[in-house]
Amino acid sequence: QITLKESGPTLVKPTQTLTLTCTFSGFSLSTSGVGVGWIRQPPGKALEWLALIYWDDDKRYSPSLKSRLTITKDTSKNQVVLTMTNMDPVDTATYYCAHRRGIDYPVGYWGQGTLVTVSS
């Protein structure tokens, strides 16, 4: 059974750096083709894809946020970490991590999400 869970601060101040951790079970990020991604959703708005990291450490980022994002993995801990620098109130959103089983699939299993509010 695949599960993912996001963790991190619920409140950050403007200009601070956000660090979110996705802890997963039921799969290995060393299995060929597998990836873990991050998607966010501002309150009442649509979903926005942020980043993906693959089993071979290939990384993909949203071009509009690329300069602010870093995604890394710790295969031994079954964790993926997303950092976002220079946080702004418009970054207030629920942040989800999700599992991708292979190149021909979208993300299928999602975490429950974590709401991050950016406010002074």
Add this chain to the structure above:
Amino acid sequence: AIRMTQSPSSFSASTGDRVTITCRASQGISSYLAWYQQKPGKAPKLLIYAASTLQSGVPSRFSGSGSGTDFTLTISCLQSEDFATYYCQQYYSYPWTFGPGTKVDIK
């Protein structure tokens, strides 16, 4: 980036109705199209991928069709648990992009 549009943005329907939601991509995406269902306060749930393949465990009243730029999600007989917001998403190329969503509520 590929832009995804959906229509309608929202509508009201009754239990038992057949409903269709359309999704259009700004350029061809072959069949790399997914549909998600999201209920308030919950994570999105994958319903369909590869435009028409039903995710395991999803009821057969859901179906998808299309390729290239035009896609549809059909719910053959709307059930009470189907009232939700539906998103399409292309995974043909990066950056992945989602449609703005279609909210289905009770008439």
